[in-house]
Amino acid sequence: MDFDWTVIADALPALLNGARLTILIALAGLVGGLVVGFIAGLMRAYGNTPLSAIAFGYIELIRGTPIVVQVMFIYFALPVLAEVRVNPMTAAITAIVVNAGAYIAEIVRGAFLSVHKGLKEAGLALGLPMWKVLVYVIGPVAFRRMIPPLGNQFIVSLKDTSLFIVIGVGELTRQGQEIMAANFRAVEIWTAVAVLYLIMTGTLTLILRITEKRMRIL
Amino acid sequence: MNVVEFRKVTKAFGRIVVLREVDLNIEAGEVVVLIGPSGSGKSTLLRCINALEQIDGGDLLVDGISVKAGRSQVRVIRQEAGMVFQQFNLFPQMTALENVAFGPRQVRGASKAEATTQAQALLAKVGLADRGHHYPSELSGGQQQRVAIARALAIKPKLMLFDEPTSALDPELRHEVLRVMQSLAEEGMTMIVVTHEMAFARKVGTRLIFMEDGRISVDGNPTTLLSNPENPRLREFLQHVH
Secondary structure (H helix, E strand, O other): OOOOHHHHHHHHHHHHHHHHHHHHHHHHHHHHHHHHHHHHHHHHHHOOHHHHHHHHHHHHHHHOOOHHHHHHHHHHHHHHHHOOOOOHHHHHHHHHHHHHHHHHHHHHHHHHHHOOHHHHHHHHHOOOOHHHHHHHHHHHHHHHHHHHHHHHHHHHHHHHHHHHHHHOOOOHHHHHHHHHHHHOOHHHHHHHHHHHHHHHHHHHHHHHHHHHHHOOOO | OEEEEEEEEEEEEOOEEEEEEEEEEEEOOOEEEEEOOOOOOHHHHHHHHOOOOOOOEEEEEEOOEEOOOOHHHHHHHHHHEEEEOOOOOOOOOOOHHHHHHHHHHHHOOOOHHHHHHHHHHHHHHOOOHHHOOOOHHHOOHHHHHHHHHHHHHHOOOOEEEEEOOOOOOOHHHHHHHHHHHHHHHHOOOEEEEEOOOHHHHHHOOOEEEEEEOOEEEEEEOHHHHHHOOOOHHHHHHHHHHO
């Protein structure tokens, strides 16, 4: 078979549009996921029994179900149950927030609990309230340890956006699928799609590398 | 006036009883050296004073405040009782100077300039004036422990608690930490020191307490006790440390 570069050239604007949506969903979803993950992770690590139990329930529910099912639930089931109508884009971002949040919660919990307990005691012994110990003493050390696993999760979540093809969000994979359905050039289109994902994850990896190098891991 | 007052304090970890109805009064200016075999409860006794361990029974007053008086009162107690740990526990993300300036800024509401000036003076006092901008990982164990002493002093405590401050140090680094502790004692600081340094106990201590099995079994003058230990178990213990 011959590889037809013009197919890619023609498809590129639509694919780039899709990539733009992919980045938007991943970015918004991960920002929200970080917020949810920090809250749930700290609830698990330092919360009282009810708080910890709520966070545990959330994490287990999300980790125990596929993300495709989660987004279908948000998009199709939630309107029936609660009469909230969401557009595909909102459903996609929400799915990443909720899904990445659960995994990030475990990363946050693990990183905070991995910090030598002597540091917590040294902070408390100075007369600091616990929240200040978490913010100024344990947090900065834990944060550095979170960077490698967070990087992993960012990449997973970015690629997970491809699953939102099932609710018709026009992200990169969906764009590829639509073009392919019209011209049947599977090799060219899926190669282009794969390369675009690689460029996105590669950039992310590079950013994380630089961040990691700038911070001394403690 | 007693700076520390134990009233029938008991403490257990699960089913293991670590402190058994301990009564103990410590007055301002005393340098109390706590010794005893491992597991005798000396570290726990120290950690109960600043409520890093919670007591199960009895009462414990620090500068007149009960450790059971609630969270904000516990924070007041902790600001009155500086602590130095066996493993130094310096904040690794901060320089020596930042470590020392951190407490006053966070708990005493000092301005950055004020806290830094004071921190610089304290580092000079422990002989580390030129190490302020080093991170803990760039300092030797002895230097780290001296920074830790300066950090504890920075919140202007009335009482200093030392939990085996030289046990994690190489022998040749111990004396620099002990010297700082001695000058602190000479300034009149009230100190409670868990240690195996018998020379320090003899030279600097004003009171020696020997603990066994969660109880204070000997309490007296260090010079007398160390030169003529009447208690047979203290005598045996001293033979092992020397």
